Amino acid sequence: MAFSPLNSVSVEEGHALLQRHLISLSEAIARTRQEIADLRHEQEASRACDELHAVVHGTEQATNTILTASETVDSLARGIAKQSRDGATRADAQAIQTQMQTIFEACNFQDLTGQRISKVVRTIVLVEERVGEMLRLWSGAGGAPAKPVADRRTEEEALLNGPVLPGEATVSQDAVDAMFP
Structure with a gap:
């Protein structure tokens, strides 16, 4: 029989440990929910x-x-x-x-x-x-997760991404020129 940490503790101690972990997890989720709600209101x-x-x-x-x-x-x-x-x-x-x-x-x-x-x-x-x-989802208001948000841009807008910031990866003019004989 393989060694398990639960083998060395009583069932009551295991339940108490599990309960403490679940309470800790629940509190962490509640804190995160509150922080996100605060962030949402602050950021406007x-x-x-x-x-x-x-x-x-x-x-x-x-x-x-x-x-x-x-x-x-x-x-x-x-x-x-x-x-x-x-x-x-x-x-x-x-x-x-x-x-x-x-x-x-x-x-x-x-x-x-x-x-x-x-x-x-x-x-x-x-x-x-x-x-x-x-x-x-965290408030329990919804069952299944929502579908991913569809890209609302027109076909042309989706192709036109506008200028890139300095340092972002871009295609060099040499690479474009190399595509044309």
Whole structure:
């Protein structure tokens, strides 16, 4: 007969030990449930999502204002370059146009920022849903676990993952070039 720690203790001691472990486990689960509930209330995920949406909207409006003003300046510079008979003035107007092109290109930040913030919002919503599901299961309110949350993105959105953060694994341009003969 193999040695078992229960062989050296009485049945009553074994029951008491098991009961203490179950009580300890139950208390740990209760503490975890409370911590998750506190975290959920503290984080106010939906508020964070609203704030991030406001950031996207604000940067979009600011970018549109910048682009509109830049197009006006570019158009004025183009007109000056065409009408000017002075070479220096024409060169200055063309330099302004070149700088305006730089501004147009830099305004792409808004699109990239919006994509990154959208990734964060999706993550917050996913975490909020999962925490809610855990609370529901632990409270005994639900029987079977819920099905995994379906990806609600359109086919195009699922393909367009937006910019990656610095240091994330990415495909190099050399790897892309190697795919084409």
